[in-house]
């Protein structure tokens with residue numbers, strides 16, 4: 001099969017599009033012909049490498065897959081369109097689970113064929129196209145879980161960082177459909193326009209305005225009910241500062257670094273909470289599918305690249321030029 005292989009950590013140059021042997025089915029696993037695989041920021045972490053995290057080289061990235069079943073099993077027929085729930089058993093203590101195509105032994109979806117545990121297969125919801133079905137299993141599931149953990153109710157105010165990102169754009173669409181008021185952050189005029197179109201109520205261009213004072217102005221100095229923070233070190237201090245009394249900061253990412261200096265006094269004096277979120281459960285993914293169908297929500301797709309152009313896709317994400325999800329087209 002054709003696949004994108006990495007043999008060491010590094011920049012986009014370590015992504016090698018080449019012929020490689022098809023996976024051999026193992027007990028309890030199935031083979032899926034990959035139609036589309038989304039690019040997620042996790043792919044960049046794994047490609048670059050993170051100290052203390054290991055992969056087994058040669059490795060294949062890609063955790064967000066829609067595809068076609070190669071063989072029947074259980075209630076599934078050969079040729080069924082499916083998606084893959086990306087969490088697998090953890091082999092690391094004090095980590096909830098691993099992710100297919102992430103750190104660990106499972107090879108991912110930057111390939112014509114992927115092997116996954118049978119229990120990770122979900123029938124593709126009819127509401128989504130093959131492209132859309134490869135966009136929702138990581139960013140949308142995480143945003144959904146973050147919004148659930150935020151415990152926001154209708155008309156609550158939520159601050160969403162990075163409007164153009166996979167997680168941010170998903171959080172805006174889902175929060176809007178839940179009836180929340182959304183403040184979001186962009187870093188230029190185009191991204192701000194995009195955020196408005198998605199349904200944000202108030203957009204702050206962080207390169208022009210001070211985020212803390214703008215959020216406090218918008219909320220009459222009260223602060224927001226919750227913050228969806230996937231950016232990490234650079235945004236945590238502001239995220240905590242703009243929370244209202246008993247507000248919740250929900251965190252899932254470290255795009256700008258994993259070690260933040262925060263105002264602990266501000267945290268406890270308003271009895272605020274910091275909540276960590278890691279992906280979401282399979283049942284949350286199924287509930288998300290139903291919600292998106294009910295509310296007629298379609299994931300925002302930025303662009304589709306041929307698998308062999310994967311380096312261009314990674315560069316686009318690293319330059320943060322995307323508005324929503326980027327996909328690799330593989331077999332469809």
Ligand SMILES: NC(=O)c1ccc[n+]([C@@H]2O[C@H](COP(=O)([O-])OP(=O)(O)OC[C@H]3O[C@@H](n4cnc5c(N)ncnc54)[C@H](OP(=O)(O)O)[C@@H]3O)[C@@H](O)[C@H]2O)c1
Pocket residue numbers: 039040041042045138139142161162163164165166167168185186187188191206230231234235251252253254255256277278279280317320321322
């Ligand atoms: N815990 C989990 O289960 C989980 C699941 C999914 C994702 N994540 C993590 O969440 C993060 C986002 O993932 P993604 O795929 O959505 O990434 P992405 O599409 O590459 O988005 C990155 C975002 O970060 C923003 N950003 C970068 N520097 C910033 C700064 N200094 N201040 C404010 N915003 C900044 C960018 O905004 P601009 O373009 O405006 O710079 C962009 O919107 C990643 O770290 C990823 O690993 C975690």
